[in-house]
Amino acid sequence: MFFRIAYRNILRHQRRSLFTLVTIVSGVVGVILFGGFVEANYTGLRESVIRSQYGHAQIYHEGYIENHRKTPNEVRMSPEQVDDMLGRLEGRDDVLVATRRLEFTGLLGNDSGSQAAIIRAVDPATESLINSALTIIDGYDLDEEETEGALLGEGLAEALNAEIGDYLTLLSSDSDGAMNAVDVRVDGIFRSFAKEFDDRAMMMTMQQAQALLSTEDVDKIVVLLNETSMLPKFVQWLEQDVLAQGEAFEFQEWFKMATFYHKVVDLYDGFFLFINIVIIGIVLLAIANTMMITVMERTQEIGTLRSLGARKFTVSIQFITEGMLLAGVSAVVGILVAAFLSYYITSLEIMMPAPPGSSQGFPLRIEYVPVLWLKLFVGVVLLSSIATWYPSRTAVKKNIVEALRYV
Amino acid sequence: MEHLIEVKGVHKHFQMGKTTVKAINGVDLVIDAGEKIMLGGASGSGKSTLLNMVGCLDMPTKGSILINGTPTEQIADNDLSDFRAQNVGFVFQNFNLLPVLNVFENVEYPLMLAGVKNRKEAVNKVLEEVGLADYRKHYPGELSGGQRQRVAIARGLVNSPKILIADEPTANLDSKTGSTVLELMFKMVSQKNTTLIMITHDEGILSSADRLVMIGDGVVMTDTKLDSKSA
Numbered sequence: 312m313f314f315r316i317a318y319r320n321i322l323r324h325q326r327r328s329l330f331t332l333v334t335i336v337s338g339v340v341g342v343i344l345f346g347g348f349v350e351a352n353y354t355g356l357r358e359s360v361i362r363s364q365y366g367h368a369q370i371y372h373e374g375y376i377e378n379h380r381k382t383p384n385e386v387r388m389s390p391e392q393v394d395d396m397l398g399r400l401e402g403r404d405d406v407l408v409a410t411r412r413l414e415f416t417g418l419l420g421n422d423s424g425s426q427a428a429i430i431r432a433v434d435p436a437t438e439s440l441i442n443s444a445l446t447i448i449d450g451y452d453l454d455e456e457e458t459e460g461a462l463l464g465e466g467l468a469e470a471l472n473a474e475i476g477d478y479l480t481l482l483s484s485d486s487d488g489a490m491n492a493v494d495v496r497v498d499g500i501f502r503s504f505a506k507e508f509d510d511r512a513m514m515m516t517m518q519q520a521q522a523l524l525s526t527e528d529v530d531k532i533v534v535l536l537n538e539t540s541m542l543p544k545f546v547q548w549l550e551q552d553v554l555a556q557g558e559a560f561e562f563q564e565w566f567k568m569a570t571f572y573h574k575v576v577d578l579y580d581g582f583f584l585f586i587n588i589v590i591i592g593i594v595l596l597a598i599a600n601t602m603m604i605t606v607m608e609r610t611q612e613i614g615t616l617r618s619l620g621a622r623k624f625t626v627s628i629q630f631i632t633e634g635m636l637l638a639g640v641s642a643v644v645g646i647l648v649a650a651f652l653s654y655y656i657t658s659l660e661i662m663m664p665a666p667p668g669s670s671q672g673f674p675l676r677i678e679y680v681p682v683l684w685l686k687l688f689v690g691v692v693l694l695s696s697i698a699t700w701y702p703s704r705t706a707v708k709k710n711i712v713e714a715l716r717y718v
Numbered sequence: 719m720e721h722l723i724e725v726k727g728v729h730k731h732f733q734m735g736k737t738t739v740k741a742i743n744g745v746d747l748v749i750d751a752g753e754k755i756m757l758g759g760a761s762g763s764g765k766s767t768l769l770n771m772v773g774c775l776d777m778p779t780k781g782s783i784l785i786n787g788t789p790t791e792q793i794a795d796n797d798l799s800d801f802r803a804q805n806v807g808f809v810f811q812n813f814n815l816l817p818v819l820n821v822f823e824n825v826e827y828p829l830m831l832a833g834v835k836n837r838k839e840a841v842n843k844v845l846e847e848v849g850l851a852d853y854r855k856h857y858p859g860e861l862s863g864g865q866r867q868r869v870a871i872a873r874g875l876v877n878s879p880k881i882l883i884a885d886e887p888t889a890n891l892d893s894k895t896g897s898t899v900l901e902l903m904f905k906m907v908s909q910k911n912t913t914l915i916m917i918t919h920d921e922g923i924l925s926s927a928d929r930l931v932m933i934g935d936g937v938v939m940t941d942t943k944l945d946s947k948s949a
Binding site: 320614615618 | 832873
């Protein structure tokens with residue numbers, strides 16, 4: 312009976328109900344579109360971070376994480392360790408590629424000058440599969456056969472005034488602490504999602520770097536999985552089947568290294584929270600306003616219900632049911648409209664400008680986030696019950712005789 | 719002998735800003751089961767105030783109203799609501815039907831509040847009695863004034879209450895319709911042995927009433943037993 316009375320009363324005041332519905336739908340659409348936009352940004356940024364810098368996880372020799380800055384030579388992985396781990400990773404279905412890296416700093420110079428650089432030595436064949444988010448904007452990628460080849464970040468190349476084919480001298484200290492130098496040839500210039508990386512980074516072949524550092528060791532094995540969702544299971548394998556056996560390895564997941572990613576997420580989360588509060592506040596006011604008018608108009612009806620024997624709580628529940636039904640229907644309509652708009656806007660492939668700290672723009676995408684939709688639906692319905700409770704509670708407390716006489 | 723309703727030294731005062739309005743100034747009254755009581759008096763005499771308190775819609779400022787020996791002012795609000803649902807029916811001057819419920823649902827509503835499970839038969843029976851069985855699916859907005867009041871009577875009597883309170887039930891009806899409605903109401907309360915307490919200015923109904931209680935300045939002026947032949 313409550314439900315019947317509720318939806319009939321909603322239909323009875325069509326204009327008012329429609330106004331409230333439109334307000335709630337607008338709010339829900341706003342939250343879902345912005346939430347989907349934020350989620351798409353998170354996904355894009357996450358995959359860019361994974362596929363241009365960190366991989367899904369990195370495996371090191373034990374002690375690397377704590378000591379690699381102080382005593383890098385003592386915490387590198389030996390060739391035997393590397394072969395052992397690569398062999399095991401090759402047998403796993405979830406691993407797309409595993410590749411070696413050696414990272415150090417050096418001084419890169421030519422006739423124009425010199426720049427401090429972060430050097431990343433890689434195996435070109437496997438590294439190219441991990442670095443799908445790097446864009447070669449000039450020249451070509453590293454080649455296993457071209458050991459002298461190097462890729463410069465866009466900002467670094469500009470600082471050195473370097474062009475494709477130029478030779479640069481790389482100076483660094485080797486594993487014994489002695490200064491050593493090699494020549495590298497600029498084969499390509501790259502751009503990643505992070506400008507700060509592009510301003511300082513150079514990539515070179517593992518063979519050339521190991522010659523410079525007089526070592527056969529590497530810093531890490533970078534692992535890229537088939538899907539980011541496979542990471543928890545992969546980590547479980549590392550913890551239970553590798554580390555638990557006492558082997559001299561340690562590892563880090565990508566999110567423990569991606570400080571830029573977390574800063575962006577925190578910033579967007581703050582924006583999202585603020586916008587949510589504003590929109591939900593507007594929705595709440597709309598429902599409260601509608602229900603206040605509804606309750607006031609039906610004061611005499613409340614008196615009748617009370618005289619027939621309805622308890623105060625029963626009458627309040629009647630109005631709360633109306634509020635929740637109107638909010639629930641509006642939320643569902645809002646979700647459907649937002650789902651369609653998300654699909655439509657994404658299909659337009661509008662290009663967004665590069666975000667702060669990044670050097671690449673990206674297509675506007677709005678992801679479907681079903682968890683958000685569900686939370687929003689529940690939240691709107693619950694909030695409507697709160698917005699309705701107060702005016703109905705005030706009305707039922709009125710003296711029954713006064714309520715019956717109310718005009 | 720225990721009376722159904724006992725009004726003992728009841729006063730009712732209203733605060734209107736700085737002024738205290740003494741609507742009821744000491745009323746003593748007893749009503750027995752099955753009686754049909756007419757309350758009469760000038761406008762502002764306090765008869766509606768007294769009627770509301772007997773129907774448990776309002777509480778006295780002083781004094782006590784006992785129903786079946788229980789002082790109503792000592793009953794908690796929820797229990798009083800339940801008491802009204804099971805024992806008191808109302809017929810209002812303005813009908814006060816719920817506009818979004820049809821005739822059947824309006825009459826069914828008090829049974830639902832009283833916790834009655836099998837309601838269909840009781841509703842259909844009382845609709846037959848008031849002659850509106852063919853109007854079950856109609857909404858109040860589709861009925862005439864007389865039909866609406868008959869729905870209100872059906873609603874007031876559907877759960878066979880001990881007391882039926884009627885405050886000028888024919889005030890918004892033409893005289894012919896009003897007479898028909900009153901006749902119906904009296905017939906039904908007699909059949910169910912329901913105590914009727916009614917305010918009306920229709921003197922033609924006095925022939926069907928048991929007592930006429932005249933209220934003036936908040937007190938009982940006269941309480942006259944009526945002989946059905948003398949009106």
